[in-house]
Amino acid sequence: MIPKLGREDFEIIGYNLGKIFNFLAILFSIPVVVALIYGEIDTIPYFLITSGVTLILGNVLIFYTCTKKPMELKHAICLVALTWVLASVLASTPLWLANATSSYLDANFESLSGFTGTGLTVAVDIDHMAHSVNFHRHLLQFVGDGIGIIVVSLTILGRTEISSVLAFRGEAREEGIRPSVVRTSRTIFGIAITFLLIGAIMFAIAGLHEGLDLRSSIFDGFCHSMTGYATGGFSTRSQNLLYYHGLWYELVGMVLAIIGALNFNLHYVVLRGKRREILDNIETRTFFFTLLLASTLISFCLLSSNVYSSTEAVFRKGVFQLVSAHTTTGFATVPSPQLALMWPALPIIIISIAMLVGGCANSTSGGVKALRVGILIKAFFLEVKRALLPRSAVVRGRFHHVEDSPLTDTVIKGAAMIATGYLLLFTLGTLITMGYGYDTEASMFETSSALCNVGLSSGITSPSMPTGLKITYMLLMWMGRLEVITVLVLLAALALGIWRGKEWREEKSS
Amino acid sequence: MAFRKTSIREILKKNLNFIAGILTEFILASVLLLLAITICFLLALAKSPI
Numbered sequence: 001m002i003p004k005l006g007r008e009d010f011e012i013i014g015y016n017l018g019k020i021f022n023f024l025a026i027l028f029s030i031p032v033v034v035a036l037i038y039g040e041i042d043t044i045p046y047f048l049i050t051s052g053v054t055l056i057l058g059n060v061l062i063f064y065t066c067t068k069k070p071m072e073l074k075h076a077i078c079l080v081a082l083t084w085v086l087a088s089v090l091a092s093t094p095l096w097l098a099n100a101t102s103s104y105l106d107a108n109f110e111s112l113s114g115f116t117g118t119g120l121t122v123a124v125d126i127d128h129m130a131h132s133v134n135f136h137r138h139l140l141q142f143v144g145d146g147i148g149i150i151v152v153s154l155t156i157l158g159r160t161e162i163s164s165v166l167a168f169r170g171e172a173r174e175e176g177i178r179p180s181v182v183r184t185s186r187t188i189f190g191i192a193i194t195f196l197l198i199g200a201i202m203f204a205i206a207g208l209h210e211g212l213d214l215r216s217s218i219f220d221g222f223c224h225s226m227t228g229y230a231t232g233g234f235s236t237r238s239q240n241l242l243y244y245h246g247l248w249y250e251l252v253g254m255v256l257a258i259i260g261a262l263n264f265n266l267h268y269v270v271l272r273g274k275r276r277e278i279l280d281n282i283e284t285r286t287f288f289f290t291l292l293l294a295s296t297l298i299s300f301c302l303l304s305s306n307v308y309s310s311t312e313a314v315f316r317k318g319v320f321q322l323v324s325a326h327t328t329t330g331f332a333t334v335p336s337p338q339l340a341l342m343w344p345a346l347p348i349i350i351i352s353i354a355m356l357v358g359g360c361a362n363s364t365s366g367g368v369k370a371l372r373v374g375i376l377i378k379a380f381f382l383e384v385k386r387a388l389l390p391r392s393a394v395v396r397g398r399f400h401h402v403e404d405s406p407l408t409d410t411v412i413k414g415a416a417m418i419a420t421g422y423l424l425l426f427t428l429g430t431l432i433t434m435g436y437g438y439d440t441e442a443s444m445f446e447t448s449s450a451l452c453n454v455g456l457s458s459g460i461t462s463p464s465m466p467t468g469l470k471i472t473y474m475l476l477m478w479m480g481r482l483e484v485i486t487v488l489v490l491l492a493a494l495a496l497g498i499w500r501g502k503e504w505r506e507e508k509s510s
Numbered sequence: 511m512a513f514r515k516t517s518i519r520e521i522l523k524k525n526l527n528f529i530a531g532i533l534t535e536f537i538l539a540s541v542l543l544l545l546a547i548t549i550c551f552l553l554a555l556a557k558s559p560i
C-alpha cells in the first residue's frame with residue numbers, strides 16, 4: 001500500500017524546501033552584479049525583492065517545520081517535484097517586474113523553461129532586454145539544468161548524505177560518480193565551471209571574429225556558454241544563434257552542446273585518465289551512432305527536396321538543428337516560420353524523434369536518453385538471438401557503462417518504463433496541440449521540444465499562443481525534466497492524501 | 511608558513527589527466543562534426559549532376 005503523506009512528512013519536505021529557498025535567494029541576487037556593471041540601477045530592486053521574498057519564505061518554512069527526522073525516498077521525490085514548480089514561480093518575479101514577458105503566466109513559462117533547461121521562450125523583445133534580466137534567464141538554465149538546483153542547494157547548505165542521495169535520485173541523476181554525494185556535487189560543479197569558462201572564451205573569440213565589440217562578445221559568450229553546456233538553448237538574441245551568421249559561433253555551440261550531453265560519470269572517468277571509456281561505453285556509442293545516422297538522413301532529405309543545395313548550407317542549417325535537437329540544447333539557426341513552411345515533413349519528424357531520444361543519462365540533456373535506447377536495442381537483439389537458438393541455450397546479455405554490467409530484466413524493464421512514459425506524454429501532448437488547430441508535424445515537433453526540454457520551435461510557442469497550450473507545455477517541461485515517474489509519485493501521493501482525508505472525514509461524520 | 515614556488519610545468523604535470531581529458535572531449539566532439547560534414551559533402555556530391 002502506498003503510504004499517505006502525514007504532518008511529519010510535510011514537515012520534512014517543508015524543512016528541506018526552506019533550505020533550498022535559502023540557496024535560491026543567493027542565486028536570485030547574483031544578477032545584481034551584472035546590473036551594477038551595466039549601470040542598470042532600475043532593475044536592481046526586482047532582484048532584491050525576489051531574493052528577499054525567497055529568503056523570508058525559506059526561513060518561515062524552516063522555522064515552522066524544523067525537524068531532525070531523516071528524509072525518505074517519498075519525501076525526496078515530493079521535494080524535488082515541488083521545488084521545480086515553486087522555484088520557477090519565484091524566479092518569474094524579476095521577469096514579470098521588468099516587463100520581459102507580456103503576462104505573469106508568460107513569466108512563469110519563461111522561468112520554468114529556464115529551470116528545466118528547455119529554452120522555449122515567450123519573452124518580449126529579447127534584443128533590448130536589460131543585461132541583468134537576460135543574465136537571470138541564462139543563470140536559471142545553468143543552475144537548474146547544468147548543475148541541478150536540488151543537489152547543489154542540499155549539499156551546500158549541509159544536509160545529511162542520505163538526504164542528498166535521495167534528492168539526487170529524484171532529480172533524474174541517479175548514478176553516483178563518487179561514494180560521497182557532497183563530493184559528487186562538487187565534481188559536477190567543477191566539471192560544469194571548467195566547461196563554462198572554456199566555452200565562454202571560445203564563444204567570445206568567435207563573437208569577436210564575427211565583428212561584435214569586446215563587451216558584447218564577452219557577455220554573449222558567457223551567457224551562451226551557460227546555456228550551451230546546460231543544453232538549455234536560451235539566447236541573448238531573439239534570433240538565437242542565427243543572429244551571428246557565423247560558422248565559428250555555430251561550431252562552438254555544437255561542440256559545447258555535444259559535451260554538455262555527455263554523462264557526468266563519463267566526464268569524471270575521462271578526466272581521471274580513462275579516456276578509452278568514451279569509445280567503449282554503450283551510451284556514447286548509441287548517442288554517436290544515432291547522431292550520425294540522423295545527420296545522414298536529414299542531409300539526404302534536405303538535399304533531395306532542394307531546400308538547401310550546398311554542403312555548407314545543409315551542415316549549418318540541417319545538421320546544426322539536428323545536433324541542437326539530439327543534445328536537447330535548442331540553439332537555432334533557422335527561423336521558426338522557415339522551419340514550419342519550407343522544411344518538408346520528414347526532416348521535422350526525424351528531428352522530433354532525435355529530440356525524444358535525447359542525450360546521455362545523468363547529463364544536462366533531456367529525452368528518453370541514449371543509455372536507455374542502447375539498452376532497449378541490445379535487449380531487442382538479445383530476444384531475436386534467443387528465438388533463433390535452441391530452447392536449452394542460455395543467452396545472457398551484458399553491456400558496458402563505466403563498468404561491465406549484466407543486462408537483467410530489471411534493467412530492461414526500467415528503461416522500457418521511462419521510454420513508455422515519454423511516448424505516452426508525447427502522444428497526449430501532440431493530440432492536445434492538434435486539438436488547438438495546429439498541423440501534425442508542427443504539433444509533434446513542439447510537443448517533443450517541450451517534453452524533452454529542447455527549446456526548438458516550429459512557431460507554435462509565442463506570447464500569443466493559447467493559454468491552455470501554455471499550461472500543457474509547462475506541465476510537459478516539468479514532467480520531462482523529472483523523467484515522468486517523480487511527478488507521477490507526487491501526484492499519486494497528493495491524490496491519495498486527499499482521497500484518504502475525504503474517507504476519514506466521511507467515517508468521522510457517520 | 512613557507513610557500514613553495516610551483517612552476518607551470520609542475521601544474522601541467524599534476525593536472526595532465528584533467529587537461530588531456532578535456533582535450534579528448536573537445537577533439538571527440540569536433541571529430542563527430544567533421545564526420546557529419548563529410549557525410550553532407552558526399553551526399554551533396556552524389557546529388558550534383560556529373
